[in-house]
Amino acid sequence: MVSILRTLTTIRSLVPRACISKFMDSSSNAKIAGSPRLLALAQHLRQYKAPPFPDDIVEQSIEENGGKVVSQVGFPESATPIAQDPQKFRPKKAAVLICLFEGDDGDIRVILTKRSSKLSTHPGDVALPGGKAEEGDKDDGDTAKREAKEEIGLDPELVDVVTVLEPFLSKHLLRVVPVIGILRDKKAFKPVLNPAEVEAVFDAPLEMFLKDENRSEEEREWMGEKYLIHYFDYNVEHKKYVIWGLTAGILIRAASVLYQRPPAFMEQNPKFKFPQAVSKDTVMR
Numbered sequence: 001m002v003s004i005l006r007t008l009t010t011i012r013s014l015v016p017r018a019c020i021s022k023f024m025d026s027s028s029n030a031k032i033a034g035s036p037r038l039l040a041l042a043q044h045l046r047q048y049k050a051p052p053f054p055d056d057i058v059e060q061s062i063e064e065n066g067g068k069v070v071s072q073v074g075f076p077e078s079a080t081p082i083a084q085d086p087q088k089f090r091p092k093k094a095a096v097l098i099c100l101f102e103g104d105d106g107d108i109r110v111i112l113t114k115r116s117s118k119l120s121t122h123p124g125d126v127a128l129p130g131g132k133a134e135e136g137d138k139d140d141g142d143t144a145k146r147e148a149k150e151e152i153g154l155d156p157e158l159v160d161v162v163t164v165l166e167p168f169l170s171k172h173l174l175r176v177v178p179v180i181g182i183l184r185d186k187k188a189f190k191p192v193l194n195p196a197e198v199e200a201v202f203d204a205p206l207e208m209f210l211k212d213e214n215r216s217e218e219e220r221e222w223m224g225e226k227y228l229i230h231y232f233d234y235n236v237e238h239k240k241y242v243i244w245g246l247t248a249g250i251l252i253r254a255a256s257v258l259y260q261r262p263p264a265f266m267e268q269n270p271k272f273k274f275p276q277a278v279s280k281d282t283v284m285r
Contacts, residue, residue, distance in 0.1 A: 035102050037102055037106070038101075038102055038182055041100070041108065041182065041258070042160065042162045042182055044258075045162040045163045045180055045182075045257070045258065046162050046163060048163045048165075048257055049163075050163070050164055050165050050166045051166055092132060092133075092174050092175065093132070093133040093140075093143075093174070093175050093177070094130060094131055094132045094133060094143070094170075094174040094175065094176045094177070095130050095131075095133065095140040095141070095143040095144040095147070095164075095176065095177045095178075095179050096127070096128035096129065096130030096144060096147075096176060096177075096178055096179065096250065097111075097128060097129045097130055097144035097145060097147070097148045097154075097159070097179050097181055098110055098128060098165075098178055098179065098180045098181065098250070098251070098254050099111040099129070099148065099154065099159060099181050099182075099183050100180065100181070100182050100183065100206065100258075101182065101183035101186045101203075102186075103203075103205070107205045107206075107207065108205070108206050108207070108258065109203045109204060109205055109206060110128075110203060110204060110205075110206045110251065110254075111128075111129065111152075111154075111183070111201065111202075111203050112126055112127070112128060112201070112202055112203065112204055112241070112243065112247075113126070113127050113128070113129055113151060113152060113198045113199075113200065113201050113202075114126055114127075114198065114199045114200040114201075114202075114241065115127050115197065115198065115199065116195065116196060116197055116198060116199050117199065118196070119197065124199070125244075125245075125247070126241050126242065126243045126244075126247055127247050128178070128247055128250065128251075129144070129147055129148035129151050129152055129154065130143070130144050130147045130148070130176070130179075131143070131147040131150075131151075132174065134146070140164055140177040140179050141161035141164070141179050141181070143177075143179075144161075144177075144179040144181070145159055145161070145179075145181070150194060150197075151193070151194050151197050151198050152191050152192065152193055152194070152198060152201050153190065153191055153192030153193070153194075154189060154191075155188070155189070158183055158184050158185060158188055158189060159181040159182065159183055159184070160181060160182050160184060161179055161180070161181045162180055162181065162182055163180050164177050164178065164179050164180065165177070165178040165179075165180065165250070165253055165254060165257065166178075166253070168246060168249065168250060170246055176246070176250075178250045178253070178254060180254060200239075202236055202237075202239075202241065204234050204236070204241075204243070206251065206254065206255050206258060206259075207255060207259060208232065208234070209232065209243075209248065209251040209252045209254075209255040209263070210252070210255045210256065210259060210261065210262075210263045210264060211263075211264055212263075212264045212265045214232060214233040214234065215230060215231065215232050215233075215265065216230075216231045216233075217229065217230050217231065217265070218231070226268070227268050227269055228266065228267065228268040228269075229244060229245060229248075230244060230248045230249070230252065230265075230267075231243070231244040231248070232244065232248055249269075252267065
């Protein structure tokens with residue numbers, strides 16, 4: 001399949017700026033500033049439809065694994081016992097924002113954070129902006145943008161949500177929905193960090209999560225099945241960040257959707273038993 005970037009380059013060269021708006025979803029009020037590439041990217045991503053994620057899949061997984069929640073992409077060894085009746089269990093909802101923009105060199109980049117070292121969970125880890133859903137949130141996009149504003153001061157009006165990916169289940173019993181949004185104007189984003197939650201904000205090229213460069217892996221085993229945890233090393237402004245686990249898994253999936261190709265390495269996600277009628281990819285990714 002032809003790379004999306006080649007398609008975007010063709011669109012940039014052949015389609016006048018005045019005609020680019022025709023590529024936008026007519027139901028959207030998005031006004032992505034200036035970049036034909038971002039306009040075409042938005043249209044491409046709006047066409048993506050994530051497979052369904054029925055809650056009963058999680059319930060059956062818990063029942064089959066002795067009353068434990070088996071999490072995805074990086075944390076199965078920390079399966080969490082459920083005290084209450086597994087059949088009544090519903091994972092708490094959360095959303096993270098995969099905020100994309102066009103870099104100075106024309107590459108597509110994603111905004112990332114380094115969590116505060118004072119946090120009780122994953123202190124100092126690299127993460128995507130996001131958090132738990134609250135009662136007033138209209139949808140996953142609303143949750144992701146609200147959390148991004150609270151964590152790094154990102155104005156929700158600057159971000160156009162274009163699609164959501166398949167949910168991931170974290171070891172802390174969160175049903176995490178990756179929300180892909182496009183930053184209209186990078187220069188208008190002036191980070192204001194919440195020191196209680198975030199130590200740093202930076203950006204990285206999304207395509208790096210498909211490349212076998214500056215990447216390492218760790219093989220682990222769960223219920224007799226081997227799987228890989230991926231680690232990506234990224235250096236910027238004399239600082240080194242390690243992007244791994246759930247965050248790396250989400251970004252691998254996002255890059256695969258955007259660039260329309262699999263990674264140059266074996267993902268080897270954990271394998272679990274689920275109902276015959278449901279594809280494992282729906283859950284494992």
